Amino acid sequence: MTGSERRLGRLEWQAMRGVMVREVVNYSSFWRSSTFSSTVDPTIYLLAFGFGFGSLVSRVAGHSYVAFVGTGIVATTVLFSGAFTAMYSTFIKYQFQHTYDAILAAPVDTEELVTGEALWVAARTGVYGCVPMLVAMVFGLTPSWGMLLVPGIAGLAGYGWACFGIFIAAKSSKIESFSYWQSGLLTPLFLVAGTFFPLTKLPEWAQVLGNFNPLFHCVQLVRHVVFATESLADVGHLAFLTGFALVSWRLAIHFMERKLIL
């Protein structure tokens, strides 16, 4: 050991970059299927709801229905591409590929592992989040400068959901347990996010609960920047998404440590 040697600290960029390099190189071998599932699902929702409901309802909250859904659907992509990707990939890497054993034998700590993987999922989610919005533009959503902020919002929300997905995977000893989380938590959140209909049409208790749904805050923020109707409330939405990301991040690290370090 030499005196000039730098002591390795926490959350080092080199370690997280290594984790992300692994993800990016692996992604090069399955990007087609991953991009397909992350973007085609929300696009189908967009088209189904857009044309289905769009023929019954012409305007919602002052916007054409296609514009309303085309912006709200960003949050759906965030959920699919953030939480679901993180849940399944974390579980598979842990249980079947033993990838984490190899990574943690290198100078990488659980904290860096979780953060690196979540950052990569967040980056993908930021890009994928825009795809259904771009499709909606073909069907009449008016382009706006505010759309340039959407990858950032989807990325932030995506980071929170990626961490939440890792947390779910860390808490699950069998992949079957995912059903409880999906049906019991994620599906209700997905439906009560204001994506397909405004929460104001729901009973009051549901509206109150909706305020605790990170997807709702993501939907609001996206609509406000795209339609240029920002207000002070958006600071609150942004703060909620940031808080959600921070809490999920620490939860994911805590429970992954419990799972990986015996």
Added chain:
Amino acid sequence: MRGFVKRFGSITAVAGLDLDVPAGSCVGLLGPNGAGKSTTMKALTAQVIADAGELEVLGYQLPADSKQARAQMGVVPQLDNLDVSLTVEQNLIVFAHLYRVAGRARGAAVDRALSVANLTERRQAKVDELSGGMRRRLLIARALLHEPRLLLLDEPTVGLDPQVRQELWALIDRLRGEGVSILMSTHYIEEAERLCDTVTIMSHGKVVAVGPPQTLIREHAGGEALEVYGPPARLAEVEALAQARGWRTRRTGTSVAVLSTNGAVDIEGVRRVANLEDVFVLLTGEEIE
């Protein structure tokens, strides 16, 4: 490693283990399944945290400075954890990043690891096209990218054909010759006898013997063994006879080996040189749990 203890719930996996790997030597951790070998290996990378005891690797205290230690340590796991959809080269590039090989040195590190493991020709092959032996060599190559000072090999040849195993032995022996310290866990006795300068024999989480293989053989089994074949009744008879004369015996399934006789045997049988397997069975017991 001093007094390392690890419990999982009510089960004590390792109960006070002392272990030293002198620089540049190859140390074998020998024991039956469940003796605590893998737990011990995982403790050295801080993937298992000790309940008691002092662990120091390459001058770093664990778990506090384990990251520093891991930066100078290579690990070949028992379970294959390669990225199977990637090529041989891609696997190595990824781990060159994880082991922080500097950008300009990365290509050379990958080339060198490929050549050490004799995989240069398979550089572009996908991992799922490789044979078991090649995959194991790739795991070793991956552990050597950052030129570690200490190499941990957890059951390096388990499940491989004899030819492939010998090829890996040659590779491990070459690495030791280059001055890399090696700690290897194995339950293949021949492997430890051939490769290790010293072995630590574990049973039920405790050390039962430590020393160079030849010394252990001399101390516990004597220089020569007499192998007596016959029907079960004859074998029992031989056992009783040996016991009466104070000789140790072990069953090998089809025969009884009479040990520590110092050559003064009056029983008919095949003489052979005593080996580490004799010591191993004497010390860890014949019963399968």
